[in-house]
Amino acid sequence: MDLPNKVQIKEVGPRDGLQNERKFISTEAKVEWINQLSETGMNYIEITSFVHPKWIPALCDAVDVAAQIKRKKGVTYAALVPNSKGLEKALAANLDEISVFMSASETHNLKNINKSINNTFPVLEEVVKGALSAGKKVRGYVSTVFGCPYEGVVPLHSVKKVTNKLFEMGVYEVSLGDTIGVANPQQMETVLTELEKTFSVSSLALHLHDTRGMALANTLVGLTKGITVFDSAVGGLGGCPYAKGASGNIATEDLLHMLQEMKIDTGIDFDRLMNAAKYIEKIIDKPLPSRQLKL
Template sequence: MNLPNSVTVKEVGPRDGLQNEKQFIQTEDKIDWINMLSETGLSYIEITSFVNPKWIPQLADAVQVAKSIKRKKDITYAALVPNERGLQAALEVNIDEVAVFMSASETHNRKNINKSISETYIVLKPVIEQALSAGKSVRGYISTVFGCPYEGEISIDAVLSVSDQLFSLGIQELSLGDTIGVANPKQVEEVLTKVLDRFPREKIAMHFHNTRGTALANVLVSLNLGITKFDSSLGGLGGCPYAKGASGNLATDDLHYMLDQMGIHTGIDQEKLIQAAIFIEEKLGKPLPSHTMQTKRSLCNS
């Protein structure tokens, strides 16, 4: 296998992990959790989303969270930003990186953003331009790359079309999302091969869900194709609120275990990662689904 020496793990738990949780996590607990994540060796944490609180009440405290965390200079603190209004709030609290998002599926895009794909470009263009002008890096997410809960299989041409548009608008990195966790290794190889024929691999990240237990297998295929950036959520927390059955992001603790055992450097301290997982698990009042946490609970009970 053609494996990289190091990988960047992008922790999205405080945003993607929490956004679908019905039980509100107290603001001070979110702040404490992000501070714990900052001590694990992670170099990237997506801390919140500046969306309208009526759409995602869990993240209504975005400004307070962003203002209150203890930032470390070697960590990028990012946030999801849907529009110019959200961008202004993100800039006011000095977010390091702005992430914009849309779908490769027309139906999912309308469900998620309440706009067509073509209408979404018009909204995102000034967001990207203003963020870049403010000296912020900009990342783009594409949802439903490997399948849509409404349209089923999504063509690679649709994915490439949205990717082209986002890069032309100025994004510097693109995260390809398996929103409902349907991707398999063969499909990932086919899609990535075509994506990498058009875009530099250093500008591509992968965002897998473990809904059907294939996330790590998909990571392995991606690694072999030279991808070195992966989104994950501690403990496997999270899922898409607009995609029924899309449970469980790829778990940061499971991803780190595999990479570490394969000799691929991440800079992450697994024990500190577990401590942070235990903390948020207690605040949620339910067990996290990652294999690492299941194993830990099993060993503690034996």
């Protein structure tokens, strides 16, 4: 198999992993967990989201979390930002990188952002412009690339339109989300083959949810297509508040295990990562979906 020698895992557990938890995780526990993750060798952690607390109560302590974590040299600390107000807080917290997000499907975008796709573009453009002016890199997320809980199959032209618009704004990378975990390997091959006709594979990432146990299989297809950046969440935490039935992200430790067995370098220490996974499972006080945690 033609596979990359090295890939980057972007840890989204503290943000995407916790945003849907009903039990509020204390600021102290979040900070301790992020500090543990910083010591694993990973070089990218999305620590929180500067969304209004009314929409995501689980992350209402974003400012405090950003202020209290120990920042390790070589680690990028990022946060999700929905609008200019969120950007002000993120810049004040001196985050290294900003993420913006929207959906490829109209209905999910309305549920998630409360705006149509076309009306979302100006809002995100303002965020991207402001972040770039402040010297911050900006990453883009596109949700429901492989299927929408409201509309079903999402046309590829919609995915291309949103992805292209984000690149035009100035994002350096777009993470393609299988928000409800419906993608299959054949579909993954088809979508990536089509997208690489328009976009450089080196500027695309995959954000896969494991709702139906397909995330590792889809990851393998991504690897064969030249994708070298993958989002994941320790423990398999996560889910989308606006996508009924969406379960957790691909577990970072499951992804890491597969990559290590295939001799693909990530720079992450497996034992330290497992300690961080066990820590957050204990804090959340329920079994997490991670297969490695069940061994």
